[in-house]
Amino acid sequence: MKDMELSAFFFLFQEMLGGWFWPLFLFAVIVSVAFVVQSFRNRNWMWQASARVKAIGVSGGVLFVILITLASSSGFTDAGGPIDFWLITVLFGFGYITTTTVAYTVCGLLNKEQCNGK
């Protein structure tokens, strides 16, 4: 992947997300920083998050798959080959990890005892 430059991705997602790009970028930065702060403050890590946070993450994974099917005017029942099922898995995984991260961070900032699974 020698010739796959970061800037190409950057511009691609900028075109794809349009006016949403910078707000989402800013949101991602804020959540990332808050996540790190939260993790160190609790001396705890995301995989130790409560069942509630993980359930939110699963919901986020499912919603992200649905979002992509809506955006692509299709459905995951259109899957026809192995790569399609991998793609669904990757989409779910992305949605799950992203949503769990946000939920863990936000929930932890509000009430760390309920969110970190301790």
Place this chain on the structure above:
Amino acid sequence: MPASFVSDDAPNLRRRDFLLSVGAAGAAGILGLSAEPLYAAEKTASKARIVIVGAGAAGLSTASRLLQRLDGAEITLIDSRAEHYYQPGFTLVAAGIKSKDYVISRTSDYLPKGASLISSSVAEFDPDAKAVVTDKGQRVSYDYLIVATGLSLEYGLIDGMDTSMIGRNGMGSIYHSPEAAAATWQALTGFMEQGGTGLFLRPATEMKCAGAPLKYAFITDDRLRRNGTRDKARLIYKAQNQTLFSVPIVSEKVRMLFLDRGIDVHYDRVLISIDLGKRVATFQTPEGMETESYDFINVVPPMHAPKSVKESPLSWKTGQWATEGWVEVDKATLRHPRYPEVFAVGDVAGVSKGKTAASVKWQVPVIVDHLLADIRGKTSDAIYNGYTSCPLITRLGRAMLVEFDYDNNLVPSFPGIIAPLEELWATWVIKTMGLKPTYLSMLRGRA
């Protein structure tokens, strides 16, 4: 040639990059990335006057890339159309997936800083004097000329055809314009309810995106099935010769899919006239004329180079493309053989493949590399191998990612992962979500 003159963005290195970046829409995060800047090459100082005729996908991409690599050059685009059309999206509009606004934007949105735009069309090419003349009489001289006019839809060569009737009385024609693509969808919705005979075809000339007529036959079949009216319709594809696609293995795959979907195929049929009132199409066949009544038809007109190109010294004067008037170029370098300061890129280039946006993506770096080498007094060994790709929709929600070259070799970007002849949802996602952002990045010279 010194290694330093082989551009980092030489096309043989970048095909996978292009599709990977498209695929990134659905699979971001799984790919290895480097933090190397996209255009790290130093700029070359030059006072060259570079004229680009046509400000479509090819013209804008070329201008953007040249401006990234040149300092002080005078780059002028000439195009009379203020709107920019995302033409790969026309089929989606005609399928009822997207509105016509999806494919319409402004040329000025992508005009790179430092380039100027003359809002005219070129009426005359005078390559001996190194000048072009606009339809308003303005003479523009150049040191280098890029011909990127696109092509001309020759509806007039179909007797009885009237483009103002597109969308009415069962007649559609996707290629004409965004409005026509939307009107074609309206015509198709009527056909979906009433059924009857649906005709699909392509011209005998070279054409842009030769997969599009096939796609629309598949889409119509799928729309009818979803509507529960497939049994009320007979679909016929009229092939212009003995094949369904120029790449034999793809042609055979499409033949099998048509068989599976119940789409009849009539070979060696070329539409020559149409009676829009009586809904009768006349085809030329080896045995003579043949008429066919229809309830829906997707008219795909013959395609030629624009008249000003065809009648210029730049066009092919002999051989298979002389009648259609495409620009004579070396198929590897896209440089004119008699006027070495002239290049052609995009639909107007007289090469056997390459009338798609994907082709433009691989052609532009080649001509830019050669032009820069000329300015520097060097040579370039960048070549265009005929690469093009076609996300061939086979039903709503699935497509085949067909990539091939001049020699009809399949050149899949992801062998073993995305099979080129497999109907996949992943390819559909690429088509509907990833292609347009990648296309727009290409216009800005960023992909």
